[in-house]
C-alpha cells in the first residue's frame with residue numbers, strides 16, 4: 001500500500017501526464033490515485049518498486065519538472081509510473097465509455113464475404129502469384 | 141537410480157516425446173492412436189481458458205507481464221530464461237501443454253512450392269529433401285485436425301482441398317486494407333486462421349475478443365491442448381507435466397535409452413523408452429542435445445555435423461501501422477490475420493535481394509497500446525493533451541500491416557549453452573547469438589515502403605513504421621536442420637538423427653530454410669509426416685537392447 005504522501009505525489013504527477021483536456025477527465029478526476037491505481041497494482045505488483053523509485057526520484061520537484069527529470073534520467077521507473085497511470089485510467093468504466101472502447105466483449109463472427117467479393121474477383125482475374133518450381137530439384 | 145512413481149508410467153515406453161507443444165502433440169496423438177505406449181514429458185502445465193485475461197478488464201495491463209510472450213519478461217515457474225545479450229531479437233514462446241500455440245496468433249499459412257527449393261530457384265541456402273506436393277496431403281489433413289477457417293482458391297497457392305471452415309470476418313480493417321490493395325492491383329486474400337469460425341469438434345466458435353496473442357478465453361483458438369491432447373489422452377498417451385528434461389540418455393552403442401528429468405519437487409526421475417522424439421522447439425531442442433554430452437558424444441548428442449544449435453532463424457518482423465479517419469472497430473478479433481498478401485513474396489532480383497515476405501493485417505487492440513515493442517516516444521508526444529488526442533486518433537482507427545521477412549540460414553546465428561545462467565532447476569540456460577543479416581535488412585526496408593504505400597492507397601492519414609521489432613522471435617527454426625547429407629544436416633528427411641538411429645527431432649528445429657510465412661502449419665504437417673513414417677517402419681526401427689542400456 002502507498003502512504004498518503006506517496007499517493008498525493010503520484011496524483012500530482014499523474015495529472016501532468018493525464019490532464020483534464022479534450023473533454024476527458026484528468027487522472028484525479030477519474031479517481032485514478034484513490035481507486036484505480038490500487039486495482040492496477042493488484043494486477044501488476046511487479047510495478048510497485050518502479051513506482052516507488054519514481055516517486056523518490058521526483059523528490060519535492062514541482063510535478064511538471066519531475067516528469068521531465070523522470071523521463072530523461074529514470075526511464076524504467078518512469079515507465080512503471082506511466083504504465084500504472086494510464087493502465088489505471090483505462091480501468092475506469094466511465095473513461096472507457098468516453099473513449100468509445102467497449103473492452104473485449106464477445107461478438108459472434110458474422111460472415112462478411114459479401115462485403116468484399118467484388119474486390120476478390122479482381123484478385124482472381126490477376127491470376128497466379130506464385131512461381132512454379134521444377135518437379136525434380138537437387139537434393140539437400 | 142530413479143524410478144517413476146506417478147501416473148502408472150510404463151517402465152520402458154515405446155516412444156518418449158519431450159515437449160507437449162505444436163509438434164509434440166501431433167506425434168503423441170498419432171502414436172497413441174496407432175497403439176504405441178507413449179510418454180510425454182512437458183516442463184509446463186495445463187492452462188485452462190479461464191486462466192486467460194482476454195475477457196477481463198485488466199487484460200492490457202497483464203499482457204505486458206504475466207502474459208508476455210518473452211519468457212524473460214514473463215518469468216513463469218515453467219519457463220527457462222534465455223540469455224539475449226548477443227541477440228538482436230528476443231525469442232518468444234510458452235511452456236506448457238499446447239506449447240507456444242497457447243499464445244500464437246493462429247495465422248495458418250503454408251509454405252509456397254518455391255520455399256522447398258530455395259537453392260534451385262534462387263541459388264542460395266539449401267533445398268529441402270522433398271517438395272510441396274509431398275507435404276500437401278499432410279497440410280490438408282492438419283487443416284482438418286486443427287480446424288482452419290479460410291477461403292480456398294487463393295491464387296498464391298497451387299490448387300488443393302478447401303479449408304474445413306468458412307473464413308472469419310475480415311472486418312472493417314480488412315475491407316479498408318483490401319481497398320488499398322485493389323487500387324494498387326496487388327494480391328490480397330482473406331486470412332486463413334487456425335481459429336474456428338463456427339463450432340468445430342467440441343470447440344466453440346471464435347468470439348472476436350481479439351486477444352489471441354495472450355491466450356483465448358473462449359477456448360476457441362486451435363491450441364494443441366484443445367485440438368490434440370484430449371484425443372491423445374483418450375487413446376492412452378501418458379502426459380507428465382512439470383517434468384523438465386535435463387538429458388537424453390544413451391547406451392554403449394550410442395542409442396537413446398530415455399531421459400532424465402526433474403519434477404516440480406526437484407526430484408530427479410528417469411523415463412526409459414525405445415525411441416525418443418524431441419519436440420522442445422527451436423531453442424529447447426538444441427539446448428537439450430547440447431546438454432546431453434557423454435563419452436560417445438562429447439560435443440552433444442546427434443552433433444557429428446557440428447550443426448546442433450546453428451542456423452537459428454527467427455523471422456525479422458516489420459510493422460507499418462496506418463491510422464484512418466473512419467472508425468474501424470480495430471480492437472475486434474481475430475488477431476489472427478484479417479487479410480494477407482503474397483504480392484511481394486516471390487523473388488524479384490530487380491529489388492536488389494532475393495526471397496520475400498508474407499504480409500498480414502492485424503487489429504491494433506485496446507487503448508493502452510498495441511503490443512510490447514512499439515513504444516519509445518518523447519514525453520510531450522505521448523502525455524499531457526496529446527495523451528487524449530492520441531487515444532482519439534488511434535483507438536479503433538488504426539491497424540497494422542505486419543511483414544514476416546524470410547530469414548536465411550547462417551551458421552553464426554546460433555543457440556549455445558550459457559556459461560553461467562541457469563533455469564530454476566540449475567540446468568544451464570540457452571544463450572542466443574543472433575544478428576539480422578544484410579538480406580533481411582534490405583528486404584524489410586523494401587517491404588516497409590510498399591506497406592506504407594498500401595496504407596496510403598487505402599486512405600491512411602498517418603503511417604508509422606517499426607523497422608525491426610525486438611520482441612518478434614515468434615518463430616524458432618533451423619537449429620537441428622534436416623537433409624540427406626550427415627555432414628551438412630542433423631536429421632534425415634524423416635526427422636531421424638543421422639547419428640542416433642532411435643532419436644528424432646520433429647519441431648521447428650528441423651527447418652532447412654524458414655520461408656517468409658508463419659511456420660506452425662508446416663511444423664505440424666512435417667511432424668505428422670515424420671511420425672507416420674516412424675509408425676510405418678516400426679519393424680525396422682533400431683532400439684537399444686536391454687543389455688546395452690545403463
Ligand SMILES: Cc1cc2nc3c(=O)[nH]c(=O)nc-3n(C[C@H](O)[C@H](O)[C@H](O)COP(=O)(O)OP(=O)(O)OC[C@H]3O[C@@H](n4cnc5c(N)ncnc54)[C@H](O)[C@@H]3O)c2cc1C
Pocket residue numbers: 158159160161162163164181182183184209232233234235236237238239240241243244245246247248249353383384385386419420421422424425428614615616647648649658659660661663
Ligand atoms: C506470441 C506468439 C505468436 C505466434 N503466432 C504464430 C502464428 O500466428 N502462426 C504460426 O504459424 N506460428 C505462430 N507462432 C509460433 C508457434 O507458436 C510455434 O511455431 C510453434 O508452437 C512451435 O512448435 P514446436 O513444437 O516447435 O514448439 P512449442 O510449441 O514451443 O513447444 C515446445 C514445448 O516443449 C517444452 N519443452 C522444451 N524444453 C523442455 C525440456 N527440457 N523439458 C520438458 N519440456 C520442454 C516447452 O515447455 C514447450 O511446451 C507464435 C508464437 C508466439 C510465442
Ligand code: SF4
Pocket residue numbers: 194335345346347348349350351352353355356357358359360361473474475476
Ligand atoms: S479472437 Fe477468437 S480466437 Fe482470438 S482470443 Fe478471441 S475468441 Fe479466441
